[in-house]
Ligand code: SF4
């Protein structure tokens with residue numbers, strides 16, 4: 093698993109951004125999050141971001157010189173990604189202190205951090221929009237990275253709320269389900285377009301479908317969680333084990349999915365295939 | 366006018382001996398797994414009785430993807446169009462390896478940095494030939510200034526060479542000539 097550090101970094105940073113947006117929205121539209129839970133959630137999100145960033149350094153040949161990656165903001169999406177996630181981390185720290193102080197600026201800082209986070213996820217996606225990798229040279233890295241954030245984030249916050257004995261707002265599970273179903277549809281669409289293309293794109297789809305983890309990924313990210321969500325809504329239950337289970341399934345599926353993203357991409361090659 | 370240097374690869378002359386590749390590797394003492402120049406067999410048929418090869422190194426592109434994506438600005442383009450990578454700046458993020466359509470930048474596992482062909486710019490500056498050009502026994506490679514050089518029938522791509530529209534490589538090719546083939550007539 094050559095790109096393991098990048099798998100962890102991208103999934104964790106996207107989870108963090110999605111979770112922060114959920115917290116900011118819940119704080120605004122509901123009274124589910126009190127001061128101590130707000131602080132705790134922010135700390136967990138900060139922790140996920142820090143672990144992710146730590147892993148991203150492992151990908152470099154020279155991790156201690158990572159600061160120099162800020163040099164090419166003019167044209168390198170990697171430079172932009174580094175700046176945005178650094179600022180995101182600082183804003184998360186600020187957001188934590190806003191909770192601590194019960195400050196009236198909390199909402200503003202939360203919104204600023206969310207916007208920076210989304211821009212960070214967008215720049216992560218843009219890093220992979222490369223003409224040398226036809227399967228990535230389109231909207232897909234961007235769309236799928238954002239979908240990972242907006243799906244994992246709410247599911248994670250739902251599980252943490254429930255762990256603290258708070259029943260999540262009744263429609264939040266439904267919204268997560270709809271987002272997950274939308275994610276599945278876009279994935280099917282993308283994969284079929286790839287599959288019908290010639291050259292490196294078609295090869296990428298073929299490699300992906302041939303991989304032993306492909307169906308595992310489909311099951312973990314979509315089929316099982318969608319089934320569970322449907323069941324949870326029908327039974328009107330909100331037991332912790334189900335809600336946490338949904339999150340863990342999707343999270344595991346996303347890790348495998350991201351591994352496949354890196355592992356099955358076919359690059360342009362000299363002298364054909 | 367500023368120069369625009371590029372390699373001219375004569376596929377009609379090249380017979381695939383890999384001398385250019387080895388000469389480059391030898392002079393620059395490259396690590397075992399690294400080759401700045403590589404000789405590829407052209408798989409698509411030219412309807413020729415023999416095999417054809419293209420010897421490729423960095424294409425010193427006019428619109429290089431390596432330079433666009435590198436976060437530390439390790440890449441620069443000289444006045445004469447040669448694309449240089451400053452290895453002392455490289456942090457080994459491998460972005461350029463992913464972005465170059467021609468598999469040119471390579472990872473040096475010892476230094477944990479990337480490296481690539483620099484068109485022997487120090488030799489060119491002294492009026493000498495590049496190592497590959499000097500070593501080729503068939504005179505199949507040369508360096509040309511695209512602003513001045515003109516020859517009928519030189520091509521900017523060959524079968525199996527990724528789309529030149531992406532980065533605008535300065536490498537040019539002379540394709541193999543189809544010779545006259547004499548065959549015994551089947552019913553004769
Ligand atoms: S061939 Fe690749 S490494 Fe060389 S200049 Fe073009 S994009 Fe950069």
Ligand code: SF4
Pocket residue numbers: 434435436437438439440450454455456457458459460461462470478479
């Ligand atoms: S591997 Fe080095 S030269 Fe290549 S993009 Fe990264 S920092 Fe730049």
